[in-house]
Structure formats: C-alpha cells, structure tokens
Amino acid sequence: MxxxxxxxxxxxxxxxxxxxxxxxxxxxxxxxxxxxxxxxxxxxxxxxxxxxxxxxxxxxxxxxxxxxxxxxxxxxxxxxxxxxxxxxxxxxxxxxxxxxxxxxxxxxxxxxxxxxxxxxxxxxxxxxxxxxxxxxxxxxxxxxxxxxxxxxxxxxxxxxxxxxxxxxxxxxxxxxxxxxxxxxxxxxxxxxxxxxxxxxxxxxxFAKLSTQPDVKPETAAYVGGDYREDRDIEQVNLVLGFDGVSYEDPDYYTASVLSTLLGGGMSSRLFQEVREKRGLVYSIYSFTSSYGDGGLFGIYAGTGEDEAAELVPVMCDEVVKVVGGVTEAELHRARAQLKASILMSLESTSSRCEQVARQILVYGRAIPTAEVVAKVEAVDNAEIMRVARRLFSTTPTVAAIGPLSKVEGYERMVERLKL
Incomplete structure (x- = not known):
C-alpha cells in the first residue's frame, strides 16, 4: 500500500x-x-x-x-x-x-x-x-x-x-x-x-481551525561555550558537543552514521574504549539533534569524581581519532544498525505515524524508505572523515554538573580537540 x-x-x-x-x-x-x-x-x-x-x-x-x-x-x-x-x-x-x-x-x-x-x-x-x-x-x-x-x-x-x-x-x-x-x-x-x-x-x-499563515521562528545561531555547575552528588554528568547539521543538510545521513559509529552501540568506539576497556563509565553515548536550520552533535557521559580526570582526555582523543578514518568493519556495523532501526520501525503503527508526520512538516513530502536506506548505505569512509572534520572543527560546547574538581578546564579541552 x-x-x-x-x-x-x-x-x-x-x-x-x-x-x-x-x-x-x-x-x-x-x-x-x-x-x-x-x-x-x-x-x-x-x-x-x-x-x-x-x-x-x-x-x-x-x-x-x-x-x-x-x-x-x-x-x-x-x-x-x-x-x-x-x-x-x-x-x-x-x-x-x-x-x-x-x-x-x-x-x-x-x-x-x-x-x-x-x-x-x-x-x-x-x-x-x-x-x-x-x-x-x-x-x-x-x-x-x-x-x-x-x-x-x-x-x-x-x-x-x-x-x-x-x-x-x-x-x-x-x-x-x-x-x-x-x-x-x-x-x-x-x-x-x-x-x-x-x-x-x-x-x-477540523472545520473550526483558523487559516492564519505560517509564523517563522528566529533563525538558529550556534555559539558554543562552557557551562559548569558544581553539585554534591555522586556522578559527574558531562555533555561535549559541536555545531551539527539540519534535516536538509546533505551531510545529515553521514552525521547519523558517524554518531552511531562513535557512540551508538556496544561495539562503538566510545563504548569499547571508555567503558569496556577502561571501566570509566556506566553510560556513554553520542547523539545528533537536527532542526530545520541547524543542529547539534553531542556525547554524553556519566562518571565518578575521580574517573573524570581520565574520562575527558579519552573522550577528546576518540573524537580526534575518528577524523583520521574508520575501518570498513566499523562502517558496515554502523550502517547496518541504522538500516535495521529504520526498517524495524516500520512494524509499529505509532512509529510510522510519527515518521510520516515529521517528514511532511520538515520536508513537505513523505520520503520513501528505500530512499532513506540508500542514503545510509552510500556513506563511505571518505564521507565520514570529511563530516567528522567539519563538525569537530567547530567551537565545542561543554556542559557539566556534579563534583567537578577533576574535570579539565574548557580551554584545555579546546586544545585537545584541535585537528
């Protein structure tokens, strides 16, 4: 149908x-x-x-x-x-x-x-x-x-x-x-x-709805910077992020694959290096947030006060490393994860309803699943490297809440992230 x-x-x-x-x-x-x-x-x-x-x-x-x-x-x-x-x-x-x-x-x-x-x-x-x-x-x-x-x-x-x-x-x-x-x-x-x-x-x-035309929102303007709030709690909650991509950006699907590869699953680079190898966190993942005129790329981690001293440099190192390229096996897994997520969501009436509604709002049309899957499968190593450099060259955004005595300062983090 x-x-x-x-x-x-x-x-x-x-x-x-x-x-x-x-x-x-x-x-x-x-x-x-x-x-x-x-x-x-x-x-x-x-x-x-x-x-x-x-x-x-x-x-x-x-x-x-x-x-x-x-x-x-x-x-x-x-x-x-x-x-x-x-x-x-x-x-x-x-x-x-x-x-x-x-x-x-x-x-x-x-x-x-x-x-x-x-x-x-x-x-x-x-x-x-x-x-x-x-x-x-x-x-x-x-x-x-x-x-x-x-x-x-x-x-x-x-x-x-x-x-x-x-x-x-x-x-x-x-x-x-x-x-x-x-x-x-x-x-x-x-x-x-x-x-x-x-x-x-x-x-x-819906006969009583008004027909007033669209009201355009203020255009998004990414700035970035540093927010810290010292709290007497057990965990340091940290988000490190960068300027991202809009829904209509040609790099939208590449950014999604990059996020999956970097921190989207148990085989991702961040999960393996930070949790499995070093035991520094219980939770770490990357994410993308997109809007009609911009977006964000972020990494969340929750860690202990002492572990924070090691966590931040490792996170920064993994961000820098991915700009140098990824293996074909990593890329295959990331594309497969995204593809499976897209196709499995088709089994839910709720997911399909929301998906088509959001597509009409954002793109003005329903996008065929085959078109989305083709764009995911077209992402290659060169695209990952190019988009990673594009995103991670922007001014970082850091937000941290918790016992922050051992979390590196913003300027030191910026230095670590220089490509």
Missing part, C-alpha cells in the same frame, strides 16, 4: 500510511509550533498548552476524555519539542473515528478553565523541579542553552516556575490562535486506516 497525502482547503495536510495486516491505528496531529516559536516572556507556553488540552473541552470534561479512551482500550498522549508539538492516539481500527474526534476536540474546543489552569501550573512546576533534581536530564537543557545562548532554540521546553505561573488563559488562547492554525498542522494516521474516509472525517472534525 502507498502513503497518500491530501491538503484540505483550510491548509491542513492529511497523510495516511496504511498497513493491511494490523488491527490497530495510530493517528495524531503534529503542529509546527514548539519552544523555539515562543517569545522569551512566555517561554514554556507550548508545553503548558499541551497539558491544558486534556483538561476539558466544550463537550467533554477531563474525566470524559480519559474514560472514553479507556473504554475502548486506547492510548492518548502528547509531547512538546523545541520545534513542534504532537497530540496522538493509538486505538483498535474500529475506534479510529473516536480518536480523531477527541484529538480534534482538544485542539479546537479546549475551555482552558481557570481552576484547571491553576492546578496544571502546579503540576508543571513540579515537573520543572523534578527535572532540576535529575542531573542526567537537566544537563541537556544546559547544553542546549550554552550552544544557543539568548535565543529561542536554547530555552528550556518546560520554561521556568515564574514564567509558567504568570501565564493566564488569555495568553494561552492568544498563542494558540497564532500558532495552532490549519496550515501549520499535519494530521497523520498509520495502520488499518482508509485515506478517503480519513479526509472526509478531517474536513468535518
């Missing part, structure tokens, strides 16, 4: 990825609005709005929403990212109409009741506190803020306690009216779905 896309007169894009052999359907709405679309004075509003969407509509109380989904054994959830927000459900095939109606209802008819808002502000403040008390979580917010200082892409998804408590119903409605318009949304479905029926239901269910 083939992925189909239809653009409604309102600008809402409807895309389906049918799977004839399953009994369920995943569907949802992906909104081109996230943390990077927020003015600084209302940082965190995308996330608060995501919470409030489930707190009651003109037709349903918060309890009704929960009970209707539970009554059909379904799952309803949402998340906020820096560049988008998603509201999604998974149900049996015969209940896809109900799921669509609920998602459409919470996106167009939420009451944003004042009492519910006050309670949910308390919930989000607790979430902020929990994140701050979790070093291996909050370290990534500090890493992001150091890479992109004083700009929307560097601000935390959750916002701050003062900002969250200062948001009222009118502020949320104003933000929603500006950013939650049909041209900024993708309705995606995967599984046992019929495209024509989905389009017909969408035209009815």
């Amino acid at each position: 083939q992925i189909r896309e239809t653009r409604l007169a309102s600008g809402l894009r409807v895309v389906s990825d049918p799977m004839a052999t399953v009994e369920s359907a995943s569907l949802g709405v992906w909104v081109d609005a996230g943390t990077r679309h927020e003015p600084p004075e209302i940082n965190g509003i995308s996330h608060l709005l995501e919470h409030m969407a489930f707190k009651g509509t003109e037709r349903r109380t918060a309890r009704d929403i929960a009970e209707e989904m539970d009554a059909v054994g379904g799952h309803l959830n949402a998340y906020t990212a820096r560049d988008h927000t998603a509201y999604y459900a998974k149900v049996l095939k015969e209940d896809s109409g109900l799921a669509l109606d609920i998602v459409a209802d919470i996106l167009q008819h939420s009451t944003l009741d004042a009492e519910e808002l006050a309670r949910e502000q308390d919930v989000v403040v607790q979430e902020i506190g929990q994140a701050n008390d979790t070093p291996d979580d909050i370290i990534f917010d500090h890493f992001q803020a150091t890479a992109y200082p004083a700009q929307p892409l560097g601000r935390p998804v959750l916002g701050t306690e003062d900002l969250v408590r200062g948001m009222d119903r009118d502020t949320i409605l104003s933000y929603m009216g500006t950013h939650y318009s049909a041209p900024r949304m993708v309705l995606a479905a995967a599984g046992r779905v019929d495209h024509d029926a989905l389009v017909a239901e969408a035209e009815r269910a």
Whole structure:
C-alpha cells in the first residue's frame, strides 16, 4: 500500500500510511509550533498548552476524555519539542473515528478553565523541579542553552516556575490562535486506516481551525561555550558537543552514521574504549539533534569524581581519532544498525505515524524508505572523515554538573580537540 497525502482547503495536510495486516491505528496531529516559536516572556507556553488540552473541552470534561479512551482500550498522549508539538492516539481500527474526534476536540474546543489552569501550573512546576533534581536530564537543557545562548532554540521546553505561573488563559488562547492554525498542522494516521474516509472525517472534525499563515521562528545561531555547575552528588554528568547539521543538510545521513559509529552501540568506539576497556563509565553515548536550520552533535557521559580526570582526555582523543578514518568493519556495523532501526520501525503503527508526520512538516513530502536506506548505505569512509572534520572543527560546547574538581578546564579541552 502507498502513503497518500491530501491538503484540505483550510491548509491542513492529511497523510495516511496504511498497513493491511494490523488491527490497530495510530493517528495524531503534529503542529509546527514548539519552544523555539515562543517569545522569551512566555517561554514554556507550548508545553503548558499541551497539558491544558486534556483538561476539558466544550463537550467533554477531563474525566470524559480519559474514560472514553479507556473504554475502548486506547492510548492518548502528547509531547512538546523545541520545534513542534504532537497530540496522538493509538486505538483498535474500529475506534479510529473516536480518536480523531477527541484529538480534534482538544485542539479546537479546549475551555482552558481557570481552576484547571491553576492546578496544571502546579503540576508543571513540579515537573520543572523534578527535572532540576535529575542531573542526567537537566544537563541537556544546559547544553542546549550554552550552544544557543539568548535565543529561542536554547530555552528550556518546560520554561521556568515564574514564567509558567504568570501565564493566564488569555495568553494561552492568544498563542494558540497564532500558532495552532490549519496550515501549520499535519494530521497523520498509520495502520488499518482508509485515506478517503480519513479526509472526509478531517474536513468535518477540523472545520473550526483558523487559516492564519505560517509564523517563522528566529533563525538558529550556534555559539558554543562552557557551562559548569558544581553539585554534591555522586556522578559527574558531562555533555561535549559541536555545531551539527539540519534535516536538509546533505551531510545529515553521514552525521547519523558517524554518531552511531562513535557512540551508538556496544561495539562503538566510545563504548569499547571508555567503558569496556577502561571501566570509566556506566553510560556513554553520542547523539545528533537536527532542526530545520541547524543542529547539534553531542556525547554524553556519566562518571565518578575521580574517573573524570581520565574520562575527558579519552573522550577528546576518540573524537580526534575518528577524523583520521574508520575501518570498513566499523562502517558496515554502523550502517547496518541504522538500516535495521529504520526498517524495524516500520512494524509499529505509532512509529510510522510519527515518521510520516515529521517528514511532511520538515520536508513537505513523505520520503520513501528505500530512499532513506540508500542514503545510509552510500556513506563511505571518505564521507565520514570529511563530516567528522567539519563538525569537530567547530567551537565545542561543554556542559557539566556534579563534583567537578577533576574535570579539565574548557580551554584545555579546546586544545585537545584541535585537528
């Protein structure tokens, strides 16, 4: 079966990825609005709005929403990212109409009741506190803020306690009216779905969406630098990173293979050298984060206070070494890992639904799996060396939390990373 896309007169894009052999359907709405679309004075509003969407509509109380989904054994959830927000459900095939109606209802008819808002502000403040008390979580917010200082892409998804408590119903409605318009949304479905029926239901269910045009976010400007917070805890949590690539960068797939090869699995260079050979960490991995106009390449490690003295030089050495090339066996394993991940994800309705929705938001089209796999398989040693040099020649970003007495200074790390 083939992925189909239809653009409604309102600008809402409807895309389906049918799977004839399953009994369920995943569907949802992906909104081109996230943390990077927020003015600084209302940082965190995308996330608060995501919470409030489930707190009651003109037709349903918060309890009704929960009970209707539970009554059909379904799952309803949402998340906020820096560049988008998603509201999604998974149900049996015969209940896809109900799921669509609920998602459409919470996106167009939420009451944003004042009492519910006050309670949910308390919930989000607790979430902020929990994140701050979790070093291996909050370290990534500090890493992001150091890479992109004083700009929307560097601000935390959750916002701050003062900002969250200062948001009222009118502020949320104003933000929603500006950013939650049909041209900024993708309705995606995967599984046992019929495209024509989905389009017909969408035209009815989403009739109240505004048609306000796109609002462009501030362009990302990578800076880099050093953030350190000495805490009396057991582990040093460290992230070392560099300027990365955007989704549309020609080096996107090469950077993904490089990350897998360097720290993406048990056979990766960092895992083998830092954990298996030296026993310096329990957790170490590399990652890439991409946006429409930029990205990050990073390495996370958690280690003890004494081990940190050895860890940092070894991490830097491995980064420098990969610029000199990799073996064909390493490259084969990294490509195989990525390829397997891509193909295995096709077995999940949820994964396919999100994948096609994100592709429509980012690229404006659904990308055939064969095209993605071909780009992964085309990555060779010369490309790895070139992209590694490109990325690791940029100004490093370092974020560290924990007992930092034996963590090398930023300038010394910069010296070690010179190519």
